[in-house]
Amino acid sequence: xLTFPMNLMTNWSDDxxxxxxxxxxxxxxxxxxxxxxxxxxDRNDKSSSPxxxxxxxxxxxxxxxxxxxxxxxxxxGLQLLISNTGSDQSxxxxxxxxxxxxxxxxxxxxxxxxxELRFKNEExxxxxxxxxxxxxxxxxxxxxxxxxxxxxxxxxxxxxxxRGKSEEKGDSVVARKFTSGTAxxxxxxxxxxxxxxxxxxxSTPQNKRKLETxxxxxxxxxxWDPIKRPILNPPNAADQSAAEATMRKARVSVRARSEAxxxxxxxxxxxYGQKMAKGNPCPRAYYRxxxxxxxxxxxxxxxxxxxxxxxxxxxxxxxxxPLPPAAVAMASTxxxxxxxxxSGSMSSADGVxxxxxxxxxxxxxxxxxxxxxxxxPFPTVTLDLTRDATDNNQNSHSQFQLxxxxxxxxxxxxxxxxxxxxxxxxxxxLQLSQDVGGSSQLNHTQQASSLSAAITSDPNFTAxxxxxxxxxxxxxxxxxxxxxxPNIINSTTYNQ
DNA sequence: CGAATTTGACCGGCGC
DNA sequence: GCGCCGGTCAAATTCG
Numbered sequence: 337x338l339t340f341p342m343n344l345m346t347n348w349s350d351d352x353x354x355x356x357x358x359x360x361x362x363x364x365x366x367x368x369x370x371x372x373x374x375x376x377x378d379r380n381d382k383s384s385s386p387x388x389x390x391x392x393x394x395x396x397x398x399x400x401x402x403x404x405x406x407x408x409x410x411x412x413g414l415q416l417l418i419s420n421t422g423s424d425q426s427x428x429x430x431x432x433x434x435x436x437x438x439x440x441x442x443x444x445x446x447x448x449x450x451x452e453l454r455f456k457n458e459e460x461x462x463x464x465x466x467x468x469x470x471x472x473x474x475x476x477x478x479x480x481x482x483x484x485x486x487x488x489x490x491x492x493x494x495x496x497x498x499r500g501k502s503e504e505k506g507d508s509v510v511a512r513k514f515t516s517g518t519a520x521x522x523x524x525x526x527x528x529x530x531x532x533x534x535x536x537x538x539s540t541p542q543n544k545r546k547l548e549t550x551x552x553x554x555x556x557x558x559x560w561d562p563i564k565r566p567i568l569n570p571p572n573a574a575d576q577s578a579a580e581a582t583m584r585k586a587r588v589s590v591r592a593r594s595e596a597x598x599x600x601x602x603x604x605x606x607x608y609g610q611k612m613a614k615g616n617p618c619p620r621a622y623y624r625x626x627x628x629x630x631x632x633x634x635x636x637x638x639x640x641x642x643x644x645x646x647x648x649x650x651x652x653x654x655x656x657x658p659l660p661p662a663a664v665a666m667a668s669t670x671x672x673x674x675x676x677x678x679s680g681s682m683s684s685a686d687g688v689x690x691x692x693x694x695x696x697x698x699x700x701x702x703x704x705x706x707x708x709x710x711x712x713p714f715p716t717v718t719l720d721l722t723r724d725a726t727d728n729n730q731n732s733h734s735q736f737q738l739x740x741x742x743x744x745x746x747x748x749x750x751x752x753x754x755x756x757x758x759x760x761x762x763x764x765x766l767q768l769s770q771d772v773g774g775s776s777q778l779n780h781t782q783q784a785s786s787l788s789a790a791i792t793s794d795p796n797f798t799a800x801x802x803x804x805x806x807x808x809x810x811x812x813x814x815x816x817x818x819x820x821x822p823n824i825i826n827s828t829t830y831n832q
Numbered sequence: 833c834g835a836a837t838t839t840g841a842c843c844g845g846c847g848c
Numbered sequence: 849g850c851g852c853c854g855g856t857c858a859a860a861t862t863c864g
Binding site for chain 1: 852853854855856857858
């Protein structure tokens with residue numbers, strides 16, 4: 337049966353050729369040839385004799401009207417023969433006009449699809465912008481929520497401590513002395529590591545005074561009031577203001593090797609001052625955010641005295657405006673740091689960081705990248721991205737670590753840092769009480785590698801990675817020792 | 833020419 | 849109270 341249509345086609349083709357010749361005799365001959373085709377012959381011998389009865393019989397059976405398939409094929413062939421003799425030209429015109437119509441229809445369809453595609457692209461673009469805006473808003477709201485929850489908790493703890501203190505006054509002196517001592521240790525280390533920023537001071541009175549005079553602080557209070565005041569204890573407005581001032585003054589300090597005069601963090605900055613800081617031959621530059629009028633965020637940039645390849649960038653405040661995707665991570669960082677620091681510094685009446693804070697936030701951290709200090713003039717998180725990832729015991733502060741910190745390009749650095757803190761904040765706020773565990777070391781490595789690659793290729797991608805890294809931290813086994821793998825985000829316990 | 837940067841002056845906090 | 853220091857302001861200067 338396989339040869340049947342092929343043979344038919346062959347003959348149909350022959351018919352066409354003969355139609356063009358308009359040769360009736362030839363047609364007759366071809367008809368004979370059709371009749372002569374022996375579809376069941378193994379030889380496929382077209383030259384078989386017309387006198388071959390067996391062959392004719394078989395062909396008749398095939399052309400039997402009851403055999404629809406064969407009959408249809410034959411009829412088609414005949415139609416073609418007839419059409420070619422008569423209105424050939426009109427048929428061609430009809431076909432061409434149909435083709436033209438089809439072409440027009442298809443062209444119109446393509447244009448319509450293209451238009452639709454353009455529209456979808458525009459819509460997609462708008463949605464992207466909306467998403468960015470929403471993401472930024474979401475982050476800010478998240479930070480506020482975390483802050484509120486922690487302040488509420490801290491207030492409870494604070495009340496308990498105050499109640500306890502009123503019973504034993506002598507201990508408060510010891511506690512103050514202890515706090516001061518801790519501060520001196522912090523300051524010494526910070527100072528020795530190039531910076532004279534953090535002097536031995538207690539932050540609370542200064543911040544309170546600062547709040548009275550600092551327009552930025554009042555601005556911040558205004559910005560946060562609608563959410564905070566009604567929920568939190570209104571009678572304690574002074575404490576609330578102090579907390580907000582602390583939030584305003586909480587800082588994130590980043591130490592990183594960079595040849596650039598400033599790291600690119602996605603924001604726009606305007607330099608408003610430069611000073612020679614004591615103990616450092618390198619001047620300190622002061623910048624303020626110019627992305628929106630009245631944005632309270634400031635940053636200081638200074639080179640390390642001991643190693644001038646190290647750039648120290650200190651961020652302060654929370655942005656009061658929507659941020660571009662590239663800047664969201666860093667902005668979240670300062671807010672997160674403020675939240676963490678507020679939580680730590682307000683955890684006791686003396687402003688000592690709660691020893692368990694970072695242990696709770698980063699249960700599997702074990703190294704030396706970040707220093708958290710509430711004893712400085714302003715509570716500060718110092719992220720040191722210049723140390724070796726396996727250097728675990730350099731100081732006694734609470735720390736967490738980002739693997740392979742060295743050699744980040746100036747453009748990549750802030751995103752990495754920001755992401756770390758951003759996720760830290762997410763974890764601290766939203767997953768604080770969650771049990772951790774279940775994620776494998778392999779997943780850590782793979783996702784960290786993905787993070788590196790993505791950051792390297794597209795700084796804006798960090799925002800999208802936030803959730804992924806957050807899940808990494810959140811799912812890490814508590815006692816996972818990742819020190820041997822520099823790509824792993826580690827965490828440490830707090831040493832007092 | 834407007835925007836950004838520089839730089840000296842000024843202010844407030846803190847220690848002595 | 850004085851001096852030191854960090855931080856900010858604002859006029860002068862530079863840059864694009």
